[in-house]
Amino acid sequence: MGTTLKDTLRELRKYPSALAGLSVILALVVFSAYTLITIPYQEAITLWRGGAEIWYRLPRNAPPAWINRFRSEKLPDTLILHSAEGGAEKATQPMSSGQIMIDLTYTFDFTADDFPRALALYFSPVYQEKAPFVSITWTTPDGRELRIGDFAVTRGTVFRFEQDERLQRRLRRQVGDYPAHVALFMQPESDPPVPLKGTYTLKISTVAFEEGSDLDAEFISYGQVYGIAGTDHLRRDLKIALMWGAPVALAFGLLAALGTTVTTMVIAAFGVWYSGWVDDLIQRVTEVNLMLPLLPILIMVGTFYSRSIWIMLGVTILLSIFGGSIKTYRAIFMQTRESPYIEAAQAYGAGDVRIVLRYLVPRIIPVIIPQLVTLIPTYVFLEASLAVLGLGDPVLPTWGKVIQDAQSNGALYKGLYYWVLEPAGLLMLTGLGFAMVGFALDRIFNPRLRGL
Amino acid sequence: MAQSTAALETPSAETAGGTTSTLARVTKYTLVRGVTLFITVMIGVYLTVLIANMGGYVDEIRRGEIRERVSIAVMNDPALRNLPGEEKRKLIEERIRLEEKRLGLDQPFLVRSFRFLRNAITLQLGRAQYMTSDSGSRQVRLIILERLPPTLLLFGTSNLLLFFISLAVALNLSRRYGSLLDRIFVALSPTSAAPGWFYGIFLILIFAALLRWLPFGGMVDAPPPEAPLDYGRSVLEHMVLPVFAILLSAIFVSVYSWRTFFLIYSSEDYVEMARAKGLPDRLIERRYILRPTLPTIITSFALTLITLWTGAPIFETVFNWPGLGRTLFQAIGLFDTAVIVGSTVIFAYLLAVTVFLLDIIYALVDPRVRIEGSGGGS
Numbered sequence: 001m002g003t004t005l006k007d008t009l010r011e012l013r014k015y016p017s018a019l020a021g022l023s024v025i026l027a028l029v030v031f032s033a034y035t036l037i038t039i040p041y042q043e044a045i046t047l048w049r050g051g052a053e054i055w056y057r058l059p060r061n062a063p064p065a066w067i068n069r070f071r072s073e074k075l076p077d078t079l080i081l082h083s084a085e086g087g088a089e090k091a092t093q094p095m096s097s098g099q100i101m102i103d104l105t106y107t108f109d110f111t112a113d114d115f116p117r118a119l120a121l122y123f124s125p126v127y128q129e130k131a132p133f134v135s136i137t138w139t140t141p142d143g144r145e146l147r148i149g150d151f152a153v154t155r156g157t158v159f160r161f162e163q164d165e166r167l168q169r170r171l172r173r174q175v176g177d178y179p180a181h182v183a184l185f186m187q188p189e190s191d192p193p194v195p196l197k198g199t200y201t202l203k204i205s206t207v208a209f210e211e212g213s214d215l216d217a218e219f220i221s222y223g224q225v226y227g228i229a230g231t232d233h234l235r236r237d238l239k240i241a242l243m244w245g246a247p248v249a250l251a252f253g254l255l256a257a258l259g260t261t262v263t264t265m266v267i268a269a270f271g272v273w274y275s276g277w278v279d280d281l282i283q284r285v286t287e288v289n290l291m292l293p294l295l296p297i298l299i300m301v302g303t304f305y306s307r308s309i310w311i312m313l314g315v316t317i318l319l320s321i322f323g324g325s326i327k328t329y330r331a332i333f334m335q336t337r338e339s340p341y342i343e344a345a346q347a348y349g350a351g352d353v354r355i356v357l358r359y360l361v362p363r364i365i366p367v368i369i370p371q372l373v374t375l376i377p378t379y380v381f382l383e384a385s386l387a388v389l390g391l392g393d394p395v396l397p398t399w400g401k402v403i404q405d406a407q408s409n410g411a412l413y414k415g416l417y418y419w420v421l422e423p424a425g426l427l428m429l430t431g432l433g434f435a436m437v438g439f440a441l442d443r444i445f446n447p448r449l450r451g452l
Numbered sequence: 453m454a455q456s457t458a459a460l461e462t463p464s465a466e467t468a469g470g471t472t473s474t475l476a477r478v479t480k481y482t483l484v485r486g487v488t489l490f491i492t493v494m495i496g497v498y499l500t501v502l503i504a505n506m507g508g509y510v511d512e513i514r515r516g517e518i519r520e521r522v523s524i525a526v527m528n529d530p531a532l533r534n535l536p537g538e539e540k541r542k543l544i545e546e547r548i549r550l551e552e553k554r555l556g557l558d559q560p561f562l563v564r565s566f567r568f569l570r571n572a573i574t575l576q577l578g579r580a581q582y583m584t585s586d587s588g589s590r591q592v593r594l595i596i597l598e599r600l601p602p603t604l605l606l607f608g609t610s611n612l613l614l615f616f617i618s619l620a621v622a623l624n625l626s627r628r629y630g631s632l633l634d635r636i637f638v639a640l641s642p643t644s645a646a647p648g649w650f651y652g653i654f655l656i657l658i659f660a661a662l663l664r665w666l667p668f669g670g671m672v673d674a675p676p677p678e679a680p681l682d683y684g685r686s687v688l689e690h691m692v693l694p695v696f697a698i699l700l701s702a703i704f705v706s707v708y709s710w711r712t713f714f715l716i717y718s719s720e721d722y723v724e725m726a727r728a729k730g731l732p733d734r735l736i737e738r739r740y741i742l743r744p745t746l747p748t749i750i751t752s753f754a755l756t757l758i759t760l761w762t763g764a765p766i767f768e769t770v771f772n773w774p775g776l777g778r779t780l781f782q783a784i785g786l787f788d789t790a791v792i793v794g795s796t797v798i799f800a801y802l803l804a805v806t807v808f809l810l811d812i813i814y815a816l817v818d819p820r821v822r823i824e825g826s827g828g829g830s
Contacts, residue, residue, distance in 0.1 A: 017639060287488070291496040291807075293799040295762045296780055300503055300792060303784040324755055377645035385647065385766045389781060403653070407770070412653075412661045413668065420653055428646060435642030 011444045018440030024433030032247035044244050048236065048397040055235035059117055059222040063418045064230040064238075076112035076195075078223035084124075084216040092214075102132070102206040106219050110141075111197050114224060115182045119161040121204075122218040123153040132208040132215050138184055141198025146174065146184065148202075153215065181221075230418050232402070233409050241397035242422055248398045249380045249430055252313055256379035259317040261372045267321065268329035269360045272337055273352060282326065289322035295385070302391035309393035312386060316379065325371065329364060336363045366445040374438030377431035384427055399423035481815045486808060493804045494573060500796045501568045511557055518555070522547045568793065577794035582786045583779075592794040596776065600798070602671055603768070603775030606691065607760060610698040615753055618703055622710035623737060629715060637707050644705035647763055649770040652697035656770075659693060666693050669772030694771045698760065706756065710749070717741050747818040754810040758803055 012018045039047070047054060057080050068074045081087030089105040125132050136148035136159075149159065149167055161167060161180035171183040178186065178193060185200075186193035206215045229238035271282040294316075301315050336342070337360070345359050386392060387400025388407065406412075406419040526532055526544050535543070552558050556567070571578060577592035585595040625634045660668040667673070672686045717723065723740045731740075764777030772778070776795055783791035 017642070021642075284492075288492050288495045288499075290758065291489075291492050291800050291803050292499060293762045293796060293803065295765055296796045296799055297500070297503055299765060299781065299784050300796070303787070374645070381645070381647050381650065385649065385763075388649070389766050389769060390785075407653075412657055415661065417657060417661070420657065424650065424653060427650065431645035432642055435645035439642055 008441070008444060012437075012440055015440040015443070017436040021433045021436030021438075021440070024429055025437065028246055028250060028430060028433065031243070032250055035243040036247055039240060039243060044240055044397060045395045047240050048244075049395065050236075051234070055231075055237070056122075057218075057220055058226055058231045058235040058237060059224070060231065060235050061233055061414075061416055061419070062117075062222075062224060062226040062231045063416070064228055064422075065225040066228065067225060067418070073113040074111065075114050075224040076110070076116045076221070078226045079108055079116075079221040080218065081106050081108065081220075082216070082218040084218075087219070088217075090216075098209075098211060100206075100208040100211075100213055102208060102215050104204040104206070104215070104217055106202040106204075107199060108221075109199050110185060110195065112195060112223075115185050115193070115195055116221045116223050117181065118222040119181050119184070120220050120222070121159040121161075122220070123157040123159070124216050124218075125153050125155060125157075125208075126212070126214040127208065128210050128213075130209040132206050132213055134204050134206045134215070137203045137205075139201040139203070140184075141196055141200060142188075144188070146171070153206075229422060232405055232419065238402060238419070238422060241402045242399065242426060244397045245399035245402070245423065245426060246430075248309065248393075248396055249383065249427070252309060252383045253376040253378075253380040253430075253434070256313055256316050256320075256382075257372050257375040259313075260320040260323070261325070261368055261375065263317070263321045264323065264326050265329055265361060265364060265368055266357070268326050269333055269356045269364075271326075272330055272333035273356050273360060282322070286322040286324075286326050289319065290324065292319065294319050295382075298382075298386060299389060299391060302386060302389075307391050307394050309383070309396060309398075312383070312391075312393075316382065329367075332364055332367060333360055336360055370438050370442035370445055372438075373434055373441055376434040376438075380427065380430055380434075399427050478812075478815045482812050485811045485815075489804050489808050489811075493800055494569070496800045497572050497797050498565070498569050500800065501565050501572065501793055511561070515552065515557060518551045518557075519544075519548055522551060572793060572797045575797075577797070578790045580783075580791050581788045583783060583788050583791050592790050595779065595791060596794055596798055599774060599776045599779045602773060603764060603777060605687075606694055606768075606773060606775060607698075607764065609691065610695040611757055611760060613695065614699055614702055614706065614756070617699070618706040618710060619749070621703075622707045622714060623742070625707065625711045626714035626718060626741075627733065627737075629711075634711070637704060637711070640704040641708035642705075644702055646701060647766075648694075648698045648701040648760070649763070649767045651700045652694065652767065652770045655693045655697050655700075666690075669770075671774050694767070694773060697771075698767075702756065702760070709752075713745065713748070714741055717745055747814055750810050750814050750817065754807055757806050757810075761799065761802055761806070764799075 012022070057078075059078055062078065063075075065077050068077075083090055083104045083106075087106065089103075089107070091101075091103040091105075093101040093103075095101060121136070123134075131152040131154045133150070133152045135150045138146040138148050140146070147170065148161070149164060151157075151159075161184070164180070167180055171178070171180060175183040175186065175188065176191075176193075182193050185195045187196040202219055204215075204217055208215060227237055227239055229242050231237055267282060271279040297319060298312060298315060302312060305311060342355060342359055345355050350359070383392075383398065384400030384403065387398055388404045390404055390408075392398055392401040392404060400423070402423040403420060406416065406423075409416075409419075411417070411419040523544050526540060526547065532540065532543070549558075556564060559567075575593060577596065579590045580592050580595060583595060584590055585598045587594065587598070589595070621637070625631075625637060628634055656668055659666045667690050669690075671690050672683060677683045677686055718736075718741050723736060726736050726740045764775065765781045766777070767773070768775045768777035769781050776798060780792065780795040780799075783795065
């Protein structure tokens with residue numbers, strides 16, 4: 001077997017498409033392993049099913065940050081500065097009266113050609129009874145100082161710049177009638193507003209009234225782009241689904257393809273060996289099975305029983321075992337059965353099961369391998385199909401589910417192409433990788449096709 | 453499809469007796485195939501009924517709904533407001549019993565399943581629980597009949613196009629084996645790993661969302677144009693993307709496998725012989741390559757058709773095509789057992805009819821059935 005494997009690999013080298021396919025598969029395997037290590041199963045599920053409490057920091061429906069490379073006008077990235085994580089300069093100064101002054105200074109560069117979508121401050125104060133009082137100021141690169149607001153912060157206070165009436169009124173007077181995220185970043189007197197590039201400063205001056213009081217705050221400028229994969233309608237980072245989609249797709253495709261081909265092969269072999277009614281039964285079952293519409297039945301199982309990916313996998317295998325390929329295998333086994341070496345095996349007293357499993361089945365492996373590899377993408381896409389129909393696994397993030405989210409939220413109508421293109425691209429890559437290797441293997445193992 | 457080049461076993465033709473007339477033999481073959489297929493469809497439909505009803509699981513859901521509906525109706529009935537609680541409960545139970553009897557839920561599942569099978573086979577598909585046809589009817593048969601033509605239109609057109617285009621291209625390529633075009637088709641054949649709906653999404657993205665040339669989905673403009681000519685034009689416009697998506701997803705691999713198939717056949721001795729005799733290329737193609745391979749081509753076409761049919765639910769959902777597939781998907785969302793079983797039955801029928809029609813053609817072109825009267829044997 002070792003030499004055959006080596007021979008096959010040497011043959012494969014002659015096909016550039018097979019090499020490309022192999023490297024895609026290898027990359028996918030490495031990527032899947034990386035995903036499984038960095039984001040464990042449980043964590044992926046918690047993250048993907050998490051709501052606003054996990055994802056409040058990210059903008060909704062933001063394309064990935066790398067699209068800026070292809071744009072002359074750069075879109076602003078999402079900026080998250082948390083004072084507790086060193087995002088701001090923090091100065092604490094106790095006063096004589098027992099009060100504490102805490103100054104938080106956020107300094108950041110703004111270089112984009114467009115405005116962010118929203119601005120927000122999430123406060124996490126520490127106090128016993130009397131809430132600390134903050135005054136917030138905003139300094140633009142050209143030195144203007146704008147007062148944002150003065151208020152007491154209790155636990156869970158969120159200051160959303162656009163929704164604050166007083167700030168809006170003040171900005172209307174000082175800058176013009178624009179939402180806060182535009183007014184604060186625009187060049188004065190520009191119409192339509194043009195963002196002013198440079199270093200901005202947001203300063204929170206706090207007076208805390210109790211000993212041991214403290215204040216941390218998270219400043220978020222919701223940009224128009226985020227991360228390497230972008231976000232969806234629930235602010236979730238698509239990166240998680242795109243990464244987890246790889247192991248799921250590989251596992252589903254491989255298991256389904258292996259499960260069906262191996263079982264089909266063994267059944268066909270037993271049918272041919274025992275012939276008679278066994279063979280007839282297998283033939284009839286195959287005919288009935290060909291008449292059963294696979295996808296509608298899978299849809300029914302998904303709606304009525306369970307949408308778990310493993311149940312779907314089982315049903316898929318079950319329904320595909322008696323597929324059209326059983327006839328192909330049968331034809332080959334019929335020829336093999338007459339071979340002298342089978343007769344020899346019988347002569348030395350080998351049992352039926354032994355002959356089938358040790359002598360008949362191995363003979364067909366060269367035919368099986370290309371078929372198995374070409375079958376993998378079929379099942380990968382089947383899983384995606386089910387997900388697109390809304391029957392994806394309820395907990396696992398997969399590529400198909402991302403496409404379904406995008407479809408049901410009208411991503412293509414709204415121009416959110418990244419949302420569809422990223423999972424679709426990965427699906428295509430996976431499909432092509434296996435298909436290219438499969439086609440090359442087909443030519444290597446079927447000498448009739450060689451050179452065609 | 454990749455394996456269609458490998459030995460595609462031909463459907464077994466039952467041995468005919470001593471009859472010599474071609475017509476009689478073909479008729480007999482067709483009849484035997486018809487009966488076999490009918491039994492096959494019966495079993496298939498029964499399995500579908502079993503799966504759809506999940507051994508009565510769906511009935512439980514329906515029972516729960518009936519209970520809730522009846523309880524609410526009784527509770528809200530002003531005429532019954534003054535009835536004591538005990539009597540009210542009795543009334544509710546009585547009405548639930550009647551309602552279940554009316555819907556036939558009181559019989560054991562086995563009996564009901566066979567009744568369902570009989571009705572399904574005779575296309576008495578019952579009444580939908582929630583869905584209605586566009587004309588407002590609750591008859592499953594009407595709902596399905598209304599949705600069948602769009603499906604047939606879409607898949608019929610694209611399959612025929614696919615069949616003839618790929619045959620023509622494959623023949624052409626096998627003649628110019630090794631040319632640039634040939635190599636392009638071979639290189640592109642792995643792209644067929646992706647199903648039609650997948651290309652559909654890309655096509656919608658490019659031609660509907662970006663370029664705005666063609667509609668996103670649906671079958672006609674809303675509101676539908678009055679004049680028949682405009683209506684037809686609108687339907688054509690809506691068909692371009694789905695048909696193109698099916699073609700794109702299947703054409704490369706089908707051209708590839710048929711081209712390979714033709715190449716293998718064109719190296720047969722009798723073809724070489726014909727060439728040596730100096731027969732013209734077209735004649736060789738028609739008589740020496742196409743003719744003997746026709747049965748195999750038809751069998752593999754049947755397999756392609758079945759695959760495409762089966763994919764209809766998702767394909768039609770992506771393109772918002774008001775056909776049978778999307779109906780099935782909608783019915784499943786609404787838990788409408790009658791419609792689910794109805795459409796799956798129709799799907800099974802469509803598969804059977806496809807296989808049957810191709811079988812007849814097969815019998816007509818396969819000399820083993822037509823002349824010798826004995827099939828390939830099973």
